[in-house]
Amino acid sequence: MEKLLENYKFVPKAIGEITGKIQIEKNRFENLLKDLTSIKRIKKSILDFDFQKAQIGELLEIILAGALNNRVSDIHFETEEKNIRLRYRIDGLLNDVASDLPKEVYGYLLSRIKLLSGLKLNIQDKPQDGRFSINLEKKSIELRISLIPSEYGETIVMRILDPDIIKITLLQLGLRKDDLAIIEEQLKSPNGMILNTGPTGSGKTTTLYSFLLHKRNPELKIITIEDPIEYHLEDIEQTQTDPEAGYTFAGGLKSIMRQDPDIILIGEIRDEETAEIAIQASLTGHSVFSTVHANSAVGAIPRLLDLKVKPGSIGPALNLIIAQRLVRRLCENCRISKKILPELKTKIEKFLGSLPKRINKNEFSEIKIFEKKGCVQCAGLGYKGRIAIFELLEINDAMEPLINADVTEVTIKQEAKKQGMVTMQEDGILKTISGLTTFEEIENVTGPIRW
Template sequence: EESLITLRFRIDGVLHPAATLSPSTYVEILSHIKLLSQMKLNVTREAQDGRFTLILPDVSFEVRSSVIPSGFGETMVLRLLDPHSLFISFEELGLREDDVSTLREELKRPNGMILVTGPTGSGKTTTLYAFLASIKSPELKMLTLENPIEYHLEGVQQTQVDPTEGYSFAEGLKAILRQDPDVILIGEIRDLQTADTALNASLTGHLVFSTLHTNDAAGALPRLIDLGVQPSLLAPALNLIVAQRLVRRLCENCKTPVSLTDAVRDQARDFIKALPKNVLRETFSTPVFYEARGCSACGELGYRGRIGLFEFLKLTPHFDKLLHSEGFSEPDILEAAREQGFVTMQEDGILKALHGQTSLSEVERATGPIDWKRSLKTKKA
């Protein structure tokens, strides 16, 4: 606003008002951060990006800064990058036992591609780095192509694209392939050239990880075809597609059981009975869901940290036939996936809610309104 500056913190994906500042105080803070970020102080009508290191007594953070012009002056956003968040296990990410088993099996392969899909801020980079950390070995040469390099990984050769100099993902990937890599991480697939090069690399003895912006795992295949990829390339090259969202994790200190109506309780029981056999689960004799309450331990928010909701689409030989058929659609892909025990992100979220890890309201915030009947009908089809 013209006479008031609002400071907000995004905590676990949700914005919270923190303080208000006078324009004069804000200008002082803005100038100091621009200096730390090596931005130009006299440039106020152009967007600028920078970074600096924040060193505290017990920990240090990399800070990425962004400044853009607005109607009432410059707007600033700071993003804290915690290097300790990289050292996270698959279980801590939120993967179920059956998904961990599938993932470890796929990561043992010497070649092929694993795609991680989801919107910006859904945790894709953290997941990709967890993949690298789980297979890191002196016997493997691992290279990344990122924009920008967010975290520095020991034992991994990291490179960065520079579109302003004509060094794109497509050009960088071609250069990386001349560096004799075993494992390649590509920050994002945005065009046909990058997609084709990456898929062909996965067919010629390389294990490739990358990301794609789609709403779900099934949508990744039509998206690649829309880019111009030949359908005949997909099934042989793609090992696994992982889609994900992040939800807030309930505070264990104050989470409260929710009173369920008989209808919801019956729907939850039917949901549990309809789960695929490959989903390892405990027996829920009486379904219980929890909601956030708030206490001193969680800053009265009711949540502490975040956990992922995932869906795994494994490309079996059955998909090769489907992808060669004319006019196949996302529902066709989903139906084929259901036959091999596919669980959607929303269903994974319901399972996590049953385990008391998150709330149904968080699952709905990330995946949309829960339609129990639709889920059950699709599973039994």
């Protein structure tokens, strides 16, 4: 990896950072990919690593290649009293990789990562953020670096930003056919707002990016304001907030409105001013995509009211509210069929009978449930990748009077259910009996199943 690291150079970043670039040698990287096929094998490679004789760069190469080869979204270096703990986040959950990295070795790793990320070596008592990229043969992968001081030293989290993630089309989002039809119809509208809700890491950005790519057209101007820009989109103007320079979501949105946009993506509506400008933009001929923090699609409405948006503006401005969560997908190579007890079968049949007409019940004529096992292809986890479960709330003429009357969230949900809304939990049940995931995964993100 010394050759690998000798190739990095500092280049000015588009939005004020310094980015280092790593060119990974093809043969060396391919050999690592063949070897580092599971957490177990990565652990062994680190355990066998000769810290006295080998170059520190070789260890960094193992850690990075192991992460890229095992669907890792984040690499965590956590400082403890005597040693350093290394963990990978895979499909939303943290996995231990090494718990006894020597602090002396970590010091060299930390310095190398700081250099690559354009961070200051002599600052150890303040948070720092940076980026660097790994140049592979066919693509470049960015890593977003966050350092914070802790009791026993600086801890690092490296977020892996694989550009393939943002190439997901509407068809690849995992929407049911009926939900996909709703979204495709809503995206035809030349104005109005689509809101996406959910916690951090629930896939909201990926979904909204897929909307932008679907709408992308040489005849349209698309501008985003994000915090931060995670993925770079071709033919789309992307801007990043910079509070120190006075470029906030609200301030940036005011400037964007003077740029003659057709479509605007706002990373998050956090305050009253941003909410008001976003609503006005959607009422004046613009398509607006954004996110708010709410636990459900219906919950986005009281959240907007909390942000002092006038009830009379919400109905005309909003077209669609989406809520989503990510659950782990069963490995199709090793999943095993699970016997369905009569009591559960009765519950599932009753559930299917209660669903709206737009759902094709014939797809579930033969109910099958699977459980995880574990194999080489999924690194023994039983799951491989993640899928989203969705909840879509269309804002129509029947909804507007309820919003204007400031009724409870429960009342709005009851009306939405009458109109055929399928909740996230219900979508999760449908995906479970389709063999994509498990009831345990659904309950982890939506709570106990209410049959």
